[in-house]
Amino acid sequence: MGVTSETIRGILLDMALIIEENKQYLTDLDAAIGDGDHGHNMARGFAAIKTKLGENPELTPEGLLKTAAMAPISNVGGASGPLYGTLFLKGAGAIGGKPELELADLAALLREGVEGVKTRGRSDFGEKTMLDVLVPVQRSLESDAAAGVSCGEALAKAKKLAEECAGKTRDIVATKGRASYLGERSLGHIDPGAMSSCLLISTLKEG
Amino acid sequence: MKKIINAPENVVDEMLKGLGASFPQYVTRVPGTDVMARRRKKDGKVALVSGGGSGHEPSHAGFVGEGMLDAAVCGAVFTSPTPDQVYEAVKAVQTDAGVLLIIKNYTGDVMNFEMAMEMADAEGIKTAKVVIDDDVAVMNSTWTVGRRGIAGTVLLHKIAGAAAEEGRSLEEVKRIGEKVVANIRSMGMALSPCIVPAAGKPNFTLAENEMEMGLGIHGEPGVRREAVKPADAIADELLGRILEDMPLSAGDEIALLVNGLGGTPLMELFIVSRRVHEALAGIGVKVHNTNVGNYMTSIEMAGCSVTVLKLDEELKKLYDAKADTPAYKNFG
Numbered sequence: 001m002g003v004t005s006e007t008i009r010g011i012l013l014d015m016a017l018i019i020e021e022n023k024q025y026l027t028d029l030d031a032a033i034g035d036g037d038h039g040h041n042m043a044r045g046f047a048a049i050k051t052k053l054g055e056n057p058e059l060t061p062e063g064l065l066k067t068a069a070m071a072p073i074s075n076v077g078g079a080s081g082p083l084y085g086t087l088f089l090k091g092a093g094a095i096g097g098k099p100e101l102e103l104a105d106l107a108a109l110l111r112e113g114v115e116g117v118k119t120r121g122r123s124d125f126g127e128k129t130m131l132d133v134l135v136p137v138q139r140s141l142e143s144d145a146a147a148g149v150s151c152g153e154a155l156a157k158a159k160k161l162a163e164e165c166a167g168k169t170r171d172i173v174a175t176k177g178r179a180s181y182l183g184e185r186s187l188g189h190i191d192p193g194a195m196s197s198c199l200l201i202s203t204l205k206e207g
Numbered sequence: 208m209k210k211i212i213n214a215p216e217n218v219v220d221e222m223l224k225g226l227g228a229s230f231p232q233y234v235t236r237v238p239g240t241d242v243m244a245r246r247r248k249k250d251g252k253v254a255l256v257s258g259g260g261s262g263h264e265p266s267h268a269g270f271v272g273e274g275m276l277d278a279a280v281c282g283a284v285f286t287s288p289t290p291d292q293v294y295e296a297v298k299a300v301q302t303d304a305g306v307l308l309i310i311k312n313y314t315g316d317v318m319n320f321e322m323a324m325e326m327a328d329a330e331g332i333k334t335a336k337v338v339i340d341d342d343v344a345v346m347n348s349t350w351t352v353g354r355r356g357i358a359g360t361v362l363l364h365k366i367a368g369a370a371a372e373e374g375r376s377l378e379e380v381k382r383i384g385e386k387v388v389a390n391i392r393s394m395g396m397a398l399s400p401c402i403v404p405a406a407g408k409p410n411f412t413l414a415e416n417e418m419e420m421g422l423g424i425h426g427e428p429g430v431r432r433e434a435v436k437p438a439d440a441i442a443d444e445l446l447g448r449i450l451e452d453m454p455l456s457a458g459d460e461i462a463l464l465v466n467g468l469g470g471t472p473l474m475e476l477f478i479v480s481r482r483v484h485e486a487l488a489g490i491g492v493k494v495h496n497t498n499v500g501n502y503m504t505s506i507e508m509a510g511c512s513v514t515v516l517k518l519d520e521e522l523k524k525l526y527d528a529k530a531d532t533p534a535y536k537n538f539g
Binding site for chain 1: 282285287290313322345355405410426
């Protein structure tokens, strides 16, 4: 059995919660190498997602993801609004009208979403951004889906991988986004976008 | 945090209300948005839209008016406005001649403005963009997102605005805007950080005897921290970095902008301006005109930036054209 609309709604609400809980942490990470607003921007975006979900109780998986896309696009600004908005929007496009999502669908959703983020942000893996978490997580889900690994096991692996990858951004010199202005001074700091992506991945569940 | 505000979440809205109440002859707020549009529209000319995060006042809404911008989109403090807000600005001021968007080169600004352009394209509104990246503090290479847009943006508004006001085509105004970008350089420094109202505390701290060289306009740290030096040494380094990047020779003519970041008195800006003038005279460069003041600020940050725009006859004529806005006036 796949991931239902109800579960996706639950995941999005969990995402809003974990972002709100880590608002100050993300902002502190951003203050070190950026402009110190990532947590507040993410919290504003996910609060808007929560509000929109409340107004629309009957949504398909695609509808849920589209709602999750438009809320940050219209409410956040900065870089995280369009990037997370694009992630959800392209992801929504990948699943079409499916009522439930299998592991392969989750992998496809994330593949399209990640490609959208790459294009919008003109960035790729290894540049101290959210992609340093999302790209390996996507690849892991994709290969697990192909290998017939169970959804629960694949998600557990993905969460662990996300944590490792977010931590590794500490050792990368930023070449994209605001942190790139610091050059070598960005070393030793976890990328706030990678961490917010890691937090979002940590809420994924099968049912 | 000690600020003259009511609530952090209301600063942008209340500022825009105040701007509208103070300068009704120049600007009007597009209902339901954070867009300030020119009160007296001129039909048929290319419309200029700029904007970005708030906290840089008078940029950008202070430059809405005759001979400069037609609309400014005001995001949350230091946060690029959203695509739908930018699109509202485009819709509010569009003409058949098209809309030129002036974007400071930041990842967020570029993405949000480009998404707005895609929305405008879908509705058949003709748009073009000029991205400004005048900050020489940041290395410009394929390995970074490129230089930031800082105070030089104001002179871009001035010159592109004059070209649009003359009735030139969208392609022409874009060409002139890109010519400004190719010939303008800025470099800044700070003595103290700033506090984003929603954050409530400074992004970084500087000891009494420290300064930060080469920082941007968002309270982000600069490229180097060092001991505070006298004004002349600071001015020499700011100008020196600019000239390293854009060498000038005797006989060249420039426009100069000595910009305050919000918390530095004009007295100090004039001391910097004096030294920059001396240094430029020393190499035979002629200063056509100077602006000194707070044009592109970083809330209450203490510090300054120097901007040099190399002029040719075309740019000089547009620079000298009339502008009448709340924060920039030129009556020829």
